[in-house]
Amino acid sequence: MTLRNPDREAVAHGHITNEPIRQKPGVPSWVLKLIMAVTGLLFALFVVGHMAGNLKLYLPAEGGDEALDEYGAFLRSMGEPLFPHEGALWIIRAVLLVAIIAHIYGAFALTARSKASRGKFRRSNLMGGLDSFATKSMLVTGIVLLLFIIFHLLDLTLGVQPIAPGDFAEGAVKANMIATFSRWPVTIVYVIAMCFLFLHLTHGIRLAASDLGITGAKWRQTFLILAYVIPAVVCIGNIVMPLSVALGLVS
Amino acid sequence: MKLTLEIWRQAGPTQEGHFETVQVDDASEQMSILELLDHVNEGYIERGEEPFAFASDCREGICGTCGLTVNGRPHGPGQNTPACQQRLFNFTDGQTIKLEPFRSAAYPVIKDMIVDRAALDHVMEQGGYVSMDAGTAPDADTLHVNHETSEYSLDHAACIGCGACVAACPNGAAHLFTGAKLVHLSLMPLGKEERGRRARNMVDDLEANFGHCSLYGECADVCPAGVPLTAVSAVTRERARAAFRGKDD
Ligand code: HEM
């Protein structure tokens, strides 16, 4: 690094500068890292549950009601009568919203700090390989995931035109899903987004294990396996659904 | 062997630097990277020109003084090897080798390839030691540390303070360096007493100059002391432990 101003006081004590790169930040980096790890793992659990629920697409209809639609109705009524109608669902939504805001704030704040710490000479000649690539692209894959989440909410939760299919109807979960994936460009968006999710999650799970201080050989090994298994299962499950609809296998 | 070298020249901390191209026709495979620089410098000195400044001391991989970036990688292409131990057989005849200082905003350049690693000393000054008077050596068997614990602690005590981990990290983090010290001392009977205070002070100081850990794993790949990558986890874990515990130990 080249300094702009010589620090005479520091030089007198045998140093080049005594000036730290940043003053004490409002939220320390270690706290941001813990927040990212916890919220990231929460999303990991969420995407597993989300996929498992949607696989009811393939269950046969019972008594005239589609299994997936019944599941959708359950999500709205779950927790009753302790919570009001849709109460539990809104609690989950609020937690996820707060978590994603914290996760994104952490991502940008930490990236900015690290850029300043690294300085203008970027590291080149990295080891390479899948994990090195996934690590390098965390911010990019994260931003793509954010855009995808917005797209997905407009499409299948809110039913906003023109992203949602023309005949979107609230509560008709299976019909909406079939309508949306009957459009090839939309199916392709979902498939590509899942590849980004795989990259983000495979490194994310390993990173979260490290941030949460897991160092024992057996737990480390367990997380290493989970870091491939969870993203692979979620990714394959979520790709099979749109593809099978697009190929006309579900009606 | 013939080599084309691009060597960093920087007159001082406030001047901009640049690469200077040097042709070497008579390098030998047994030379270390530092000996190659010595060889280049001899020519410069004979011609009455300014040689390239670089740091080294023991030249046997124990002091942590040497350190430069070779083709973008701190210390050079060999895994877990300090620059003074990296031999030219890792390169091919006719290759271009780029030699520059360790790169990090926390390492201001003093001259050419010599950087000031005082930011690391600063972290160490916050608690990389045992501050109580430990007295003379105790009788054997009065302090019980089992073999596994002492080996684990020693693996982390192996850090020679070269600072390559920071230069290897795309985030400019010093987690391997700091984590190694936190693990090393927290396992020993006297070091344990200050485990919480040490973590609080060292990690807070660390964050003033260094980045966060994204687990690239580059640090552990270049570390000449072979400090294991798990050391980086100690930074967040030990700091969080200290915060929740709120005590000195
Ligand atoms: C479904 C959505 C998401 C999931 C499942 C997810 C999961 C994770 C996990 C498990 C981690 C590791 C946490 C850590 O220890 O630091 C992580 C890290 C990260 N996430 Fe996400 N994330 C999601 C969305 C996002 C979004 C929307 C962004 C950004 C705009 C983002 C940016 C990042 C970045 C940059 C890191 C790396 C932090 C670092 O380098 O230390 N993520 N994510």
Ligand code: SF4
């Ligand atoms: S941890 Fe390894 S690379 Fe980092 S300063 Fe210590 S010896 Fe050098």
Ligand code: FES
């Ligand atoms: S000169 Fe001492 S470690 Fe290289």
